[in-house]
Amino acid sequence: MNIVTQCCGIALLIIIAYFYKRQKKVDLRSSRYFGRALMVGLVCLILDVVSVFAIMADRLYGGSIGSPSIVVDIICKLYLIALMFMAYFGFAYTTTLMPVTQHGEIIIQRASFFIYLTGAAVTFVVPIDYYTNGTNITFSFGPSCIVTYLFSFYFLIITFVMVLIYRKRVPWNITISMISWVLCGSLTAGIQFFHPNLLLVGFGTALGLFVLFLELENPVIRIDRTTGLFNLSTFQMYIEDFYKKDLQFSYIYVKIIDDLASTSERYSAIMMSAANYFGNLPHSKTFYDGQSGYIIVFRDPVAASGKAEEINHRAHKFCEEKGINFIEAFETQGRRADSVTEILELLGQLSVNGEYSDSNIIVMTDSMYERLRQERNMAKEVENAIAEDRIEPFFQPIYSTNEDAFTGAEALVRIRREDGSIVPPGMFIPVTEKTGQVTNIGDIMFEKTLDLIKNGGLADLGVKFIDINLSVLQCEDDTLSDRYLQKMREADVPPQMFCFEITETAMIVDRDSLLKNLSAFRAAGCSCSLDDFGNGESNLNYVVDMPINFIKADRSMVTKYTESSRVGLIMDSMIHMAKGLSLKVVAEGVETAEDLNAMENLNIDYIQGFYFSKPLPKDEYITFLKKNKRTA
Template sequence: MNIEIQCCGLILMITILIMNNLSGRGRFILYSSKLFVAALLVSIGTICFDILSMVALYYIDSIPMWLTEISCKAYIISLVFEATSSLVYSMYDCFSYKRYRYFAYTALVLDIISSVVIAALPIKFNVTDPQHAFTEGPSVLATYAACLGVLCATVFLLIRYGKRMNKQRFRGVMLWVICWIVAAGIQFFNNALLLIGFATGIGMTVLFAILENPFAWIDRDSGVFNLPMLHEYMRQQYNRSKRFSMISISFATHSGLIEAEDDLRRSLASYFESYAGTRVFRNNRSGFVMIFDYGTKDIQGILKSLRRDFSKEWIYGKNHKSSLLAPLFLVMEDSLITGSASKVFALSNYASNTSVDDTGTVIYMDEQMVKDAMEFEKCKNEMISAMKQDRVVVFYQPIWSNEEKKFVSAEALVRIRKADGSIIPPGVFIPVAEATGHILELGRIVFEKVCRFIRDKHPMDLGIEYVEVNLSVKQCEQRELSAVYRGIVQKYGINPAYINLEITESSTIEIRQNVIENMHDLIRFGINFSLDDFGNGQSNLDYIIDMPVAIVKFDRNMTQSYFTNERARLVMSTIVDMIHKMHLKIVAEGVEHREELAELDRIGIEYIQGFYFSRPLPEPEFMEFVKKYNFDQTFNV
């Protein structure tokens, strides 16, 4: 029965070895895969020695005693090496490569010492029942002690350094160790039941399925290495201080095409692999990464070739389809620039989030980019933390009515408060929020806080007629925007007329239909709209014609230009007259001096916003400010 169990374990492990070798694509691209195969071969050798020792015990009367002793001691010594191989494999993630090598050599030396001790001690053979023969005596006890020591060290190190390990590796190794401990425990109390070999086979199967299956590292759509493999490979190279060069190719403009076309993905993957000496990875749904050993390739030459080929239409597929792709090239000529895999991915995200998509655009990773990306990542993490910990705060900047000579509205402006109480200005975190998509959650939080402010603080009792809330470009893209905002207003039970949503010109270029549908739906609900930042960037009067807005807000630059440029003065005067003829009202932003206020009042601009009256204020200070100047005393204009 025992030999049948061992044969089952042997078959399992030989099957794993065959499956591992069936994948010809870079089986040993990861050093951990080499360690796994080494541990697998040690385990196969252990089972072979186990079977050989059982045969020797069965025929103990027919063969020389020294041969039986050698066979049995070879088996129990191999058990120590097998336990150590699991320990060495397990700890690969936990240390720097230099420390890991020291650790592995130390384990090997201890194994050799243990082997000498086990070989020197006497061993006894129990062959009372030839079908269930086994060994015992000092040599066997020394083997159990050595294996127990290795297993205890493995468990201790897993607990001590488990957080540094790949989570899947941690789970896989723990299952392997548990199989070993259970089998060894059973075999210790029942020497006739030999389970360690079979348990090792089960443990190896678990590890292979969870971690070391080479097919799991391949992207099915393109046939190249996938994103998890890219993470592991980069982490390994940095851990081993192996320098490399990288070209990342992203197809941002045509991401939908790349995702939809299997033929195109395979065509691109084959093209990238045609460059000798490159390892190609699928970075995301619409991108690839080429990695070269440092100093082995002319990166500039390869980049020149890539740009030339992608400047033409790309022919692919059985039907010879063609498409003009617009890749973004991110180039890292030396991995020492970043120093870690996490920084490489942070830089990649930073580049894709902040770069303008244009055919043939090339971005080089340099020290300044590393600093910018780290600041970007730091700001992003601070923003995410603030949203989770309710450190997003809303300030209010009062808006003056030239007609009523009092403050009648306010603009809600978001700020982020750090854990130490300091404030991050919007110019720092808003671009990050927009680039990463967190602006959607941030916008929702701000809108909820404004609705709660209106409900709880009753600013309308002080003469405030409505509060302006900014809508980002990303928010305007959302078809469900109207339903979400109507739900929030209803949740707080406030009058929808107390809300005025500001949209920007840039948010209406490609998604104008979505914007208009949402606007009409919210206007029917009772919310009004302003066109914000008029005169900034893509200024065009047809925005005012198409958008159902009630107020137009002049950008600060446009307001200031009126006082410094004669042509700007003439243009702005004409625009003011046209807007008024459309029965719309105007807010002038960026007013800082009394003379500016008087002049804007003279040409008929209804509302004024700027530092002349007040900077944005926290809720309590805003309420005190409005109460003071709307009731207690008149603002000296």
């Protein structure tokens, strides 16, 4: 009898079911459907084998070919109906993986189930025939089989169409796995349709389920190997179920902060100890984010509230014993986030934007979500501005007291909105420093300033240097000086026209890379300056060691110089130190005639501020230079 492939399929599904049942699983809607699909697949294959035996028995014990008994008729049609149900169930399983609402999912499944019932009824009513040679070839055929093929192909086609529609909104492995499922069913059904003696459809179903198990439903792929807890991708799928069902949930997030010098053995032991505790909390599911963070999800906000203080107490004790630290956050209304992605973004920013309670637990608030959304929108605005060339340098003139002329300027970044208005730098610079976009902006500012120096005739207007601000991230780039100096050579612009500004914060981040870049700039003829001196991590040893030409007095010191005797003493000392180190001093934030007179009396070398001019767009800056050019 030709039942070898069916028996192989049954064995394969039994093995899958064994491994599937013995592993711990998170309560996902798709997983429940997959478990049912395994049972349906087994029933389908068993009915396939039983139908072959029934046909053979009918042939051996008095039935006539082409006129099957009522029992054989029912058994064969039950197999066909089960086969059609498997195709329907594959489509229903697919809907649980797609980003549709639960209401939409229910409507789709009910409509498709009605179509299945229609197909099952027609299959049961129309006649069926079969053939057997009495030994190794047995199969059914006729109108009932054709109806089954048509309806099964219908479900395979709409499964394929749904996957194509949502392919950009689901992970690639879901798309590939569901297409593989469709191909397994379609190819084996097509082969059996043209060669009915090859009973491959049942085995094709088992093979498709095997692919789904390996790629999507294998519990092992949902488990983090270090901790034995559910991993981050499983957390995303689990929470998406809450969004689909429009259900509220709560969660507690605990992040362990260990010493960077900790050994891998110590780190693993700490993570396992924490996982053993968090993973055994009742009425919850615990997930590990892969970066020392544990997310404990509760369906009941009351249960979560009761556990937050207990976890905080246990975590304090645990971390004291291990000599480590931790952050704990508590969210009673998980649905305040627009999506799982927003939850993960917020958790990633807790240490920066966290609002702590009296017990040192970060309590999620509406304002935290609002800040996150504002930052995300601004990051998108910056991304679009970069793509659409809306990053502009504005230039604030710098006045030389010795030459009585505007011999320099500072290039300050601005973003022009699509409507022509300007985004204030305070709104986007902190965001770009978090996202890393500041490096792209820095490169754009350099290239546009380089173009102005080359083509704007600045040297003829008395300009001797333009200040370019370097971000912390730029300072950490070992290739920065090589790239910029190469572009100066290609543009035939003398390096002396550039002065690169760093902040005191940049000096303490990656000092080796910073020194390499600044030394290369200085060796090529560029100038370097220390910005906002007196308003950061001031360390005179750093100033002595840095290859700089200028220091810029912080704006707050300039404005308070005439008001505070202490500030006056500090300014006097700073200028004395600068002169002793052969450094030039630039006073920023000079806004009044009183400020100007005070700075000139201190013998400040350069003055910058609104007293002379606000930062100007390129064309207005050129006009300013022409208007204020010193005549011989």
